Amino acid sequence: MQAVPPLQFNSFSESLIPAVQALVAVPLRFDVSGSSLTTFAIGGALRGVVTVDTVQELVHVLALLHREGQPVRVLGNGSNVLVSDAGLNEWIVKLGAGLKRIEVDGSRFEVFGAASLMSFARRASDDGFSGLEFAAGIPASIGGAVFMNAGAHGAEISSRVALVRGVMEDGLLCEWKRDELPWRYRFSGLPVGAMVTSVVLDLVQGDKETIARKCSENLAARRATQPLALPSAGSVFKNPSPQRPAGMILEALGMKGHVIGGAAVSDLHANWIVNPKREGTARDVLALIELCRQKARAEGGIELEPEVKIWTSRASTNSDNK
Numbered sequence: 001m002q003a004v005p006p007l008q009f010n011s012f013s014e015s016l017i018p019a020v021q022a023l024v025a026v027p028l029r030f031d032v033s034g035s036s037l038t039t040f041a042i043g044g045a046l047r048g049v050v051t052v053d054t055v056q057e058l059v060h061v062l063a064l065l066h067r068e069g070q071p072v073r074v075l076g077n078g079s080n081v082l083v084s085d086a087g088l089n090e091w092i093v094k095l096g097a098g099l100k101r102i103e104v105d106g107s108r109f110e111v112f113g114a115a116s117l118m119s120f121a122r123r124a125s126d127d128g129f130s131g132l133e134f135a136a137g138i139p140a141s142i143g144g145a146v147f148m149n150a151g152a153h154g155a156e157i158s159s160r161v162a163l164v165r166g167v168m169e170d171g172l173l174c175e176w177k178r179d180e181l182p183w184r185y186r187f188s189g190l191p192v193g194a195m196v197t198s199v200v201l202d203l204v205q206g207d208k209e210t211i212a213r214k215c216s217e218n219l220a221a222r223r224a225t226q227p228l229a230l231p232s233a234g235s236v237f238k239n240p241s242p243q244r245p246a247g248m249i250l251e252a253l254g255m256k257g258h259v260i261g262g263a264a265v266s267d268l269h270a271n272w273i274v275n276p277k278r279e280g281t282a283r284d285v286l287a288l289i290e291l292c293r294q295k296a297r298a299e300g301g302i303e304l305e306p307e308v309k310i311w312t313s314r315a316s317t318n319s320d321n322k
């Protein structure tokens with residue numbers, strides 16, 4: 001399991017609601033079900049959801065909440081998060097429609113954090129730009145993809161990143177050149193609490209047909225091996241190595257199709273946990289995760305590390321990058 005840092009923050013303060021609302025154009029939302037904001041379709045109520053439409057709004061909101069010692073996290077497209085059944089008594093920041101912009105300068109693209117990785121990858125392919133063929137089928141926001149260093153088919157988004165722009169948890173504007181971050185597999189190394197507002201990507205002009213064919217092949221490979229029609233968060237565990245993918249290890253341990261409550265290890269891919277009837281709970285998923293880990297440890301001597309971010313109330317800041 002991911003280590004849970006000690007509770008260092010005040011709990012969600014109702015009295016700050018008017019001050020936070022005064023900083024943003026979009027109405028705040030309260031007690032939003034985690035299941036409605038995540039692809040797992042699981043999770044209890046998120047106490048306060050703040051949608052920011054500009055970088056300036058984000059700066060002001062973070063500065064205020066930081067000053068007041070409030071617990072804050074950023075949620076992208078919710079495709080790699082498991083929200084606890086009890087929900088979170090915290091401020092959840094969402095990047096809004098104003099931060100879906102894309103600015104183009106030749107083969108250099110500044111893509112804002114709320115933009116869809118898949119849509120941008122499709123647009124790049126249609127326009128004959130190569131470099132994001134791997135992203136076909138990854139339901140990420142750009143911010144979440146950068147934070148997670150999303151990847152597939154042997155490629156990762158970090159290889160295309162020139163610059164990451166973001167805001168620190170105290171509201172300070174920051175930027176990192178590609179080489180200033182310690183990228184590795186499913187890890188960007190962004191400082192704890194940093195929120196990505198945009199990324200500058202360098203793509204390469206290529207042959208449209210070749211690029212489109214590669215995207216189609218990648219999508220077809222996904223459809224053949226992944227339960228894309230069911231609620232999930234994609235791969236649950238990181239691959240211990242490219243030669244020993246977690247799915248292969250768990251399949252050999254007989255985990256395919258194992259059910260706990262409303263959640264199941266997919267019978268198509270043993271590294272995917274699915275919520276087929278949308279009746280699963282975080283407790284069910286966590287029990288499956290624990291069972292997989294125990295079996296891998298006891299029967300294979302392998303320590304499986306969750307890739308999915310598990311959001312429980314006690315992790316009191318956006319501290320997933322560890």
Ligand SMILES: Cc1cc2nc3c(=O)[nH]c(=O)nc-3n(C[C@H](O)[C@H](O)[C@H](O)COP(=O)(O)OP(=O)(O)OC[C@H]3O[C@@H](n4cnc5c(N)ncnc54)[C@H](O)[C@@H]3O)c2cc1C
Nearest residue numbers: 076077078079080140141143144145147150151196234320
């Ligand atoms: C069907 C399916 C297929 C998938 N296939 C792949 C795959 O092939 N490869 C792969 O790598 N992943 C895959 N995933 C997992 C997931 O899509 C990626 O991890 C993705 O990068 C998460 O992006 P998100 O916007 O949904 O982030 P979220 O799930 O919302 O958040 C994930 C983490 O990123 C942080 N975060 C989100 N936005 C920001 C931001 N703007 N700034 C800073 N931190 C932020 C969150 O706080 C959280 O810690 C798949 C998931 C599904 C459901």
